[in-house]
Amino acid sequence: MLIRTKKDWELPESAVTSESAYRTHNRRDFLKAIGLGAAGAALASRDLLAATGGFPAKANPDFPASALKPTAEEFVTSYNNFYEFGTGKEQPKDLANRGWKTDPWTVELTGLVNKPVKLDVNDLIKQAGGIEERVYRHRCVEAWSMVVPWDGFALAKLVALADPKPEAKYLKFTSFLDPKSSPGQSSGNLDYPYVEGLRLDEATNELAFIATGIYSKPMPNQNGAPLRLVTPWKYGFKGIKSIVKIEFVAAMPTNTWKAMQSSEYGFYANVNPKVDHPRWSQASERVIGEGSTFIPKRQPTLMFNGYEKQVAALYKGMDLARNY
Numbered sequence: 001m002l003i004r005t006k007k008d009w010e011l012p013e014s015a016v017t018s019e020s021a022y023r024t025h026n027r028r029d030f031l032k033a034i035g036l037g038a039a040g041a042a043l044a045s046r047d048l049l050a051a052t053g054g055f056p057a058k059a060n061p062d063f064p065a066s067a068l069k070p071t072a073e074e075f076v077t078s079y080n081n082f083y084e085f086g087t088g089k090e091q092p093k094d095l096a097n098r099g100w101k102t103d104p105w106t107v108e109l110t111g112l113v114n115k116p117v118k119l120d121v122n123d124l125i126k127q128a129g130g131i132e133e134r135v136y137r138h139r140c141v142e143a144w145s146m147v148v149p150w151d152g153f154a155l156a157k158l159v160a161l162a163d164p165k166p167e168a169k170y171l172k173f174t175s176f177l178d179p180k181s182s183p184g185q186s187s188g189n190l191d192y193p194y195v196e197g198l199r200l201d202e203a204t205n206e207l208a209f210i211a212t213g214i215y216s217k218p219m220p221n222q223n224g225a226p227l228r229l230v231t232p233w234k235y236g237f238k239g240i241k242s243i244v245k246i247e248f249v250a251a252m253p254t255n256t257w258k259a260m261q262s263s264e265y266g267f268y269a270n271v272n273p274k275v276d277h278p279r280w281s282q283a284s285e286r287v288i289g290e291g292s293t294f295i296p297k298r299q300p301t302l303m304f305n306g307y308e309k310q311v312a313a314l315y316k317g318m319d320l321a322r323n324y
């Protein structure tokens with residue numbers, strides 16, 4: 001028998017409905033899609049490791065789907081923020097799937113590291129030891145929220161591969177630049193490429209994750225194929241999509257949204273119900289996929305999005321109203 005201590009962020013099992021339902025369903029669809037029936041299931045996880053980046057992933061019991069109710073998949077893949085493919089929520093699903101190529105994909109680990117490397121994303125996944133599934137809350141600075149089952153690996157593993165030098169204090173992430181495939185880049189709706197950053201100790205926190213898929217399938221283009229950052233205690237804009245470069249640097253990098261409007265978007269972007277956005281309250285959030293159009297479901301915002309036990313120590317002694 002497997003006995004394990006519950007992590008603090010697990011909610012009562014009473015919050016569960018759909019975990020086994022979506023898992024069974026999607027696994028079946030997935031096997032069908034790749035031409036394997038039930039008999040092929042045993043073969044699948046072994047043989048697919050090389051072919052499809054390790055899917056399907058094994059759930060990490062520390063981040064169980066049973067603790068949170070995942071948002072219905074159709075919402076997660078059709079209500080997106082991805083300005084490279086439009087400023088509307090429904091645009092990315094369409095515009096990111098009109099010939100933008102996310103395979104093959106090269107990622108570069110560079111800067112103040114002992115082991116700089118430029119490699120294919122599938123090799124990176126292998127070197128990171130394969131993928132696992134984690135179910136996290138996902139909270140946008142615009143005050144909407146979801147729960148997403150991500151597949152991928154701990155960012156700490158990638159940091160270990162790069163082997164940072166002592167002078168490295170921050171990670172600077174850069175997204176792709178391809179104005180021919182990206183209507184947002186060709187129209188210049190933001191300064192591109194999209195850039196984000198983390199402090200090194202944030203990057204090695206156990207929650208920080210590089211996602212290569214959702215719902216046990218490779219990452220859809222609109223969600224940031226083939227790999228994106230997930231930092232569930234921070235507002236969604238920190239979760240940079242479609243990463244091509246991770247640079248280890250000495251000074252705090254300037255992230256895209258902070259450069260755009262620093263009075264509204266900071267470097268830290270920690271979810272905080274007590275620090276409002278200058279134009280709206282952060283005390284509560286709209287739950288995507290719940291409630292109705294006329295009466296949307298709202299719930300209170302949680303400090304650090306419910307991950308206070310895991311990350312509060314990172315910000316000890318900091319004024320979070322000033323370091324928003």
Ligand SMILES: Nc1nc2c(c(=O)[nH]1)N[C@H]1C(S)=C(S)[C@@H](COP(=O)(O)O)O[C@H]1N2
Pocket residue numbers: 076079080081082083084139140141175194222223224235236237238239240241242
């Ligand atoms: N490259 C890039 N990454 C990005 C964005 C973007 O516009 N471009 N939007 C961010 C914002 S504001 C949010 S809320 C999340 C949305 O992720 P989702 O569409 O998978 O929910 O991605 C973030 N990552």
Ligand SMILES: [Mo]
Pocket residue numbers: 081139140141142235236237
């Ligand atoms: Mo966002």
